[in-house]
Amino acid sequence: MRPQIVLFGDSITEQSFRSGSWGASLADTYSRKADVLVRGYGGYNTRWALFLLHHLFPIDSTKPPVAVTIFFGANDAALKGRTSDRQHVPVEEYKENLRKIVQHLKECSPTMLIVLITPPIDEEGRKQFAKSVYGDKAMELPERTNEMAGVYARQCVELAKDLGICSIDIWYKMQETEGWQKKFLSDGLHLTPEGNAVVYQEVVRVFNDAQLSAEEMPYDFPHHSKIDGKNPEKAFEQQCV
Amino acid sequence: MRPQIVLFGDSITEQSFRSGSWGASLADTYSRKADVLVRGYGGYNTRWALFLLHHLFPIDSTKPPVAVTIFFGANDAALKGRTSDRQHVPVEEYKENLRKIVQHLKECSPTMLIVLITPPIDEEGRKQFAKSVYGDKAMELPERTNEMAGVYARQCVELAKDLGICSIDIWYKMQETEGWQKKFLSDGLHLTPEGNAVVYQEVVRVFNDAQLSAEEMPYDFPHHSKIDGKNPEKAFEQQCV
Numbered sequence: 001m002r003p004q005i006v007l008f009g010d011s012i013t014e015q016s017f018r019s020g021s022w023g024a025s026l027a028d029t030y031s032r033k034a035d036v037l038v039r040g041y042g043g044y045n046t047r048w049a050l051f052l053l054h055h056l057f058p059i060d061s062t063k064p065p066v067a068v069t070i071f072f073g074a075n076d077a078a079l080k081g082r083t084s085d086r087q088h089v090p091v092e093e094y095k096e097n098l099r100k101i102v103q104h105l106k107e108c109s110p111t112m113l114i115v116l117i118t119p120p121i122d123e124e125g126r127k128q129f130a131k132s133v134y135g136d137k138a139m140e141l142p143e144r145t146n147e148m149a150g151v152y153a154r155q156c157v158e159l160a161k162d163l164g165i166c167s168i169d170i171w172y173k174m175q176e177t178e179g180w181q182k183k184f185l186s187d188g189l190h191l192t193p194e195g196n197a198v199v200y201q202e203v204v205r206v207f208n209d210a211q212l213s214a215e216e217m218p219y220d221f222p223h224h225s226k227i228d229g230k231n232p233e234k235a236f237e238q239q240c241v
Numbered sequence: 242m243r244p245q246i247v248l249f250g251d252s253i254t255e256q257s258f259r260s261g262s263w264g265a266s267l268a269d270t271y272s273r274k275a276d277v278l279v280r281g282y283g284g285y286n287t288r289w290a291l292f293l294l295h296h297l298f299p300i301d302s303t304k305p306p307v308a309v310t311i312f313f314g315a316n317d318a319a320l321k322g323r324t325s326d327r328q329h330v331p332v333e334e335y336k337e338n339l340r341k342i343v344q345h346l347k348e349c350s351p352t353m354l355i356v357l358i359t360p361p362i363d364e365e366g367r368k369q370f371a372k373s374v375y376g377d378k379a380m381e382l383p384e385r386t387n388e389m390a391g392v393y394a395r396q397c398v399e400l401a402k403d404l405g406i407c408s409i410d411i412w413y414k415m416q417e418t419e420g421w422q423k424k425f426l427s428d429g430l431h432l433t434p435e436g437n438a439v440v441y442q443e444v445v446r447v448f449n450d451a452q453l454s455a456e457e458m459p460y461d462f463p464h465h466s467k468i469d470g471k472n473p474e475k476a477f478e479q480q481c482v
Contacts, residue, residue, distance in 0.1 A: 024259075032281075043465025086470035
């Protein structure tokens with residue numbers, strides 16, 4: 001019955017319902033108005049995401065989501081020949097995969113709000129994380145770099161412009177803040193509470209600009225203050241009786 | 242495609258996706274396994290909830306929820322003749338309304354896990370809250386008492402036994418802890434982070450006992466570690482190709 005907002009992405013999306021994280025905050029903002037569904041798959045790149053696409057977003061759905069965020073790139077941009085080599089996807093393919101995802105969603109619903117999001121990387125944070133997990137066996141060379149994440153981010157933003165859809169360049173946005181590496185990222189990749197707040201605020205801003213603000217969406221059922229204790233039927237007449 | 246868990250209740254449920262709250266924690270626990278949907282309606286009592294029942298849980302749904310929590314009572318137990326008089330529902334009717342909700346859900350799906358939950362009240366906390374909002378105009382007499390909430394809680398637990406379903410007596414459970422009033426309730430009614438943790442833990446315990454533990458539920462799609470970088474099709478063969 002309620003409109004659906006779907007968050008599609010990798011671990012940054014999968015973890016978005018942890019305490020104070022951006023997905024849960026979005027669900028709270030749209031409480032009683034829209035359902036926020038997580039479709040986050042830790043470790044996935046856009047190549048693997050394509051396998052899920054038609055299952056998560058069936059083309060013949062009678063009620064496709066009103067909005068979908070697509071937040072991949074952190075795994076695609078993993079460097080070849082390093083620890084996360086298996087997850088690497090060349091940047092040209094990454095862009096084409098994103099294009100396929102967007103085109104499929106547009107086929108599902110031409111009015112759907114589609115938002116592409118880019119992630120930043122902090123090499124030093126990744127290194128510390130690797131050392132904490134693997135000890136001295138951790139590779140000295142980082143498996144991801146922010147420079148390479150930026151190459152992918154630029155392609156993502158360019159694609160959004162080409163396709164006339166929205167993008168949120170978190171890669172760029174976070175770097176505007178001094179000390180973004182530790183302030184916004186907990187392990188060089190995943191979000192701190194402050195990092196979650198940045199993503200949440202940016203998503204809300206884009207949704208608001210697209211006329212999907214929670215404030216302007218109707219409640220699914222009457223606010224309790226509109227219910228007459230002696231004659232509750234009245235408040236529910238239009239929607240429920 | 243995924244199983245659904247629905248949280249049905251008043252403001253304690255509506256607010257359950259705020260930072261660190263029990264609904265969001267549940268959604269995180271069931272990430273990639275089940276969707277947790279909030280159907281919380283601040284200020285609602287069981288009488289008003291009945292108006293929504295057939296809309297939220299259509300009898301002919303081909304995919305009813307696998308589990309529903311029903312968390313009302315805080316408004317039903319508001320005292321007659323006090324500030325929240327409008328929300329008061331007599332205890333006998335409260336019990337009958339809960340019975341109707343449970344019976345309807347059983348009709349939707351005989352295998353659905355249905356869990357009734359009871360709320361406690363801290364009069365002193367409510368009084369302080371009223372003073373903070375209304376100043377000196379706040380009524381001296383509390384609009385809710387924990388004693389009365391206990392009368393409703395006992396009927397709720399008794400009903401669950403009668404109907405052979407689960408209940409979580411948060412009213413009783415919280416009072417086992419010294420200083421529960423401030424520790425678990427932020428304004429005498431809504432939950433602190435610690436109070437959210439209690440509700441979350443109890444819900445997870447009941448879900449686990451009912452063979453609905455997240456650990457035992459399958460992932461909707463393969464974990465990334467099961468995907469062969471050179472031959473990803475293989476991992477997706479069963480579910481997605």
